[in-house]
Amino acid sequence: MSLADQVLAVNDDLPIRTDKPVHSGKVRSVYWLTEEDSQRLIKEKGYNVKSDSPLAIMVISDRISAFDCIWHGKGGLKGVPGKGAALNAISNHWFKLFRENGLADSHILDIPHPFVWIVQKAKPVKIEAICRQYITGSMWRSYEKGEREFCGIAVPEGLERDQKLPELLITPSTKGILEGIPGVPAVDDVNITRKNIEDNFAAFNFSSANDIAYYEKLLKEGFDMISAELAKLGQVFVDTKFEFGYVTDAEGKEKLIYMDEVGTPDSSRIWDEAAYRDGNIVENSKEGFRQFLLNHFPDPDILLNKDRMDERFALARDNELPLESLMNLSKVYTEIAEKITGQKIHLSDNPKAEIIEVLREQYDLID
Template sequence: MSLADQVLAVNDDLPIRTDKPVHSGKVRSVYWLTDADSRRLIEEKGYDVAPDAPLAIMVISDRISAFDCIWHGEGGLKGVPGKGAALNAISNHWFKLFRANGLADSHILDIPHPFIWIVQKAKPVMIEAICRQYITGSMWRSYEKGERDFCGIEVPEGLSKDQKLPELLITPSTKGILEGIPGVPAVDDVNITRKNIEENFAAFNFRNPADIDYYETLLKEGFNVISSELEKLGQIFVDTKFEFGYVTDASGKEKLIYMDEVGTPDSSRIWDEAAFRDGKIIENSKEDFRQLLLNHFPDPDILLNKDRMEERAALARDNALPQEVLMQVSKIYTGIAEKITGKKITLSENPKAEIVAILREDYGLID
């Protein structure tokens, strides 16, 4: 069996029973179940959700995206071996730890296979919440150009690249295009302040102003739980992105939960602590792949400049990366997943066939 066969690149063509279009993102595809199947599974499996809650099958892939493009390798390699299973395993681990620490639930109800989550529909809070413990990446680039105000927070003078910040910084941005919010441009992923959120809480889908405090608590405590666990493993949790939403449980109580993924190499920067003490940065996250791309192509501005998206898309489409590049990324993802979870990530021989068999036999979702 070739390496390319062990990669799940296309994940929106599974024969899962659905009466809605499959939503395919950069990495995951979402299949909304029929009302009848949702109700049946809630009853059969005893999920703690409202009896009429819409459920979905979320299937991860091994695709790799960076700079808003999907990349591929030589030899028909359309993704990174082991990446999907590694991402899910890491998220599952942190979500479990959050619950154990009394933080909040996630949107995941069941994990039938390393590539699959059964999730409940949540009403998303329209904020990408970034927590930063070190100044690096885009924040450092802005700081170097003289910017000191980040999302309404004044950052002191005299900081150096990759330095630990005086305190954990929350720098939220919009999730999607939000219209009609004073002082917030109607574009995706634009930085916002806490004042913007407070004055327009309903526009961001918060139920009430008190939930803004709760969301910040979940952000900081979630960050600290992951950070202290990574510290035990000789890793530094540099920064990360959290997403939240509202769901209703079986008793009819509405609650704020974590959604999407948490603390993964896709949504976070993770550095090796021993190397950092020696003045070196060793990335155990997708940032390593981004840097690799910036060094690989002669004109890195194409990757950094949002006005050159057409050229960037062509770059990703027309250039098969060397296989060893994607295998290096595979080593980073599976390595950090095994370190965090203490379990081996095994490559599936035919992930699609396994998924179909499980969803047919154990969940009755495939005819």
């Protein structure tokens, strides 16, 4: 069994029964179930959703995305061993904690396999809800160039790189291209202010203006909860991205929930606390891999400059990364997941065959 076989790189070719095209993102693929299968599972499994809610199977992969590209390694390695299972395990852990502590539910209804979620269809809020407790990364680069206002929030003079901010900053950006919002360019991932959201709440898919304060509350409470738990493990929660959406429960009540993933090394920066106290940054997140890529290639501007996307895609397509770089990243993902969840991350010999078997035997979803 080679290492490449243990990696689930292609996840949009599973024989899951569906009558819609499979949506394949950078890391996850989504299979929308037929109306019959959705209704059958809601009934059989007792999911707390409306009886006619559309359900989907979401399958994670071990693909590694950075700077909007998918990277691969020598020896035919098309992903990072253990990455998919680690990301799902971490998200599952935080979502469960949020639910148990009365914050909000998530889009996940069931977890048939470490790579698989059964999810309900949500109406997504079109905001990448980013919050920052430390000044680093792109925010530091802008601050260094003299910027003192971020998403409409003024930050003080005299801050130093990687310093803790006086308060948790909410710096949202657009999710997808939104047309016709005054003052908001129609491009993906553009920074927005709270006033932009208040003035155009419906365009961002909020059901009411009051939900803006509620999403901020869930954001802060979620951040604080993960931060407190990570502190117990000697880790610093630096910044993260949350996503939200609306679903309707079995009683017909609409509610705002967490969706996508939370508190993972892909969506967050996590630092080792002891190293940070000594003035060093040790990344327990994907950020270390981004830094590796910036140092690995002679012209890092290709990775940072959005005007050079064609060159960037070519870089990712034409370069096999050293095996060591992907194995180091595997260690980062699996070790932080095991720390957070207290459970071992097992590398499956054949993840695809396992997924097919469980979805056939326990859910009757394989043709």
